[in-house]
Amino acid sequence: MSELVLEVRNLSLAYGATLAVKSISFEAFEDEILAIVGPNGAGKSTLLEAVAGLHMAREGSIAFKGRSLTGTSVFRRRLMGIVLVPQDENIFPGMTVRENLEMGAFRTRRGNVKQKLQYVFDLFPRLKERERQMANTLSGGERRMLAIGMGVTGEAQLYLIDEPSVGLAPRIVTKVLESLKTLQRDTARPIVVAEQNTKVLHVAQRLLGMEAGERRFFKSVGSLSQERLKELYLGLCEREREA
Numbered sequence: 001m002s003e004l005v006l007e008v009r010n011l012s013l014a015y016g017a018t019l020a021v022k023s024i025s026f027e028a029f030e031d032e033i034l035a036i037v038g039p040n041g042a043g044k045s046t047l048l049e050a051v052a053g054l055h056m057a058r059e060g061s062i063a064f065k066g067r068s069l070t071g072t073s074v075f076r077r078r079l080m081g082i083v084l085v086p087q088d089e090n091i092f093p094g095m096t097v098r099e100n101l102e103m104g105a106f107r108t109r110r111g112n113v114k115q116k117l118q119y120v121f122d123l124f125p126r127l128k129e130r131e132r133q134m135a136n137t138l139s140g141g142e143r144r145m146l147a148i149g150m151g152v153t154g155e156a157q158l159y160l161i162d163e164p165s166v167g168l169a170p171r172i173v174t175k176v177l178e179s180l181k182t183l184q185r186d187t188a189r190p191i192v193v194a195e196q197n198t199k200v201l202h203v204a205q206r207l208l209g210m211e212a213g214e215r216r217f218f219k220s221v222g223s224l225s226q227e228r229l230k231e232l233y234l235g236l237c238e239r240e241r242e243a
Helices: 044-052 075-079 097-104 108-122 124-130 141-151 168-185 196-203 226-233
Strands: 004-015 018-027 032-039 059-064 082-085 158-162 190-193 206-211 214-220
Touching: 018 044, 018 059, 018 206, 018 214, 032 044, 032 124, 032 168, 032 196, 044 075, 044 082, 044 158, 044 190, 075 082, 097 108, 097 141, 097 226, 108 124, 108 141, 108 168, 124 141, 141 158, 141 168, 158 168, 158 226, 168 196
Parallel strands: 032 190, 032 206, 082 158, 158 190
Antiparallel strands: 004 018, 004 059, 206 214
């Protein structure tokens, strides 16, 4: 039985009087990629940010490896190994690729940094080619790779990756998502990825479907019809009662 790493129960988040996330529950295990899917405005990014500590819950709880995260700061969660890779502002643009990766390794024992760097360069050979290049000169896809690589050098225990496909060419989307699959397999660390691109169905084991801040379903990829998923991606999903 794989280890339960993340447990979210009845989580509600609000912006002022508006509920952005409404009583969401789910869990993530060490041996899986969990995709949070749904249309724009579904609350996917807000949910990831809440796990990382950027938003305070109005109701509900978040636990990491059995430990409640209530009152735990963003920095403390990062020290615990919870790594958020947001869509934007996810790297240090005024540093080189290698310097970014070394910055990500601030919690890693010195003797392990070289090994982690080599793994990142094996996973993303393009970063090796640009090792001494300034990060602000990288393409969008390369920046996503670098941000994920910083989590690797930082010995992430849980990856929270927000919309990695946004603005990328289809072949780069495939490369980034396949790299997540390899990363999860090699490290046995759970990856929770918010994504609208249907290519995520080829790498995820389970799906958390959201619309308008609410959970629509939480099931394995194979148990949902393609028609049902297309409805969700298009934002046409109706409320589904779960047994």
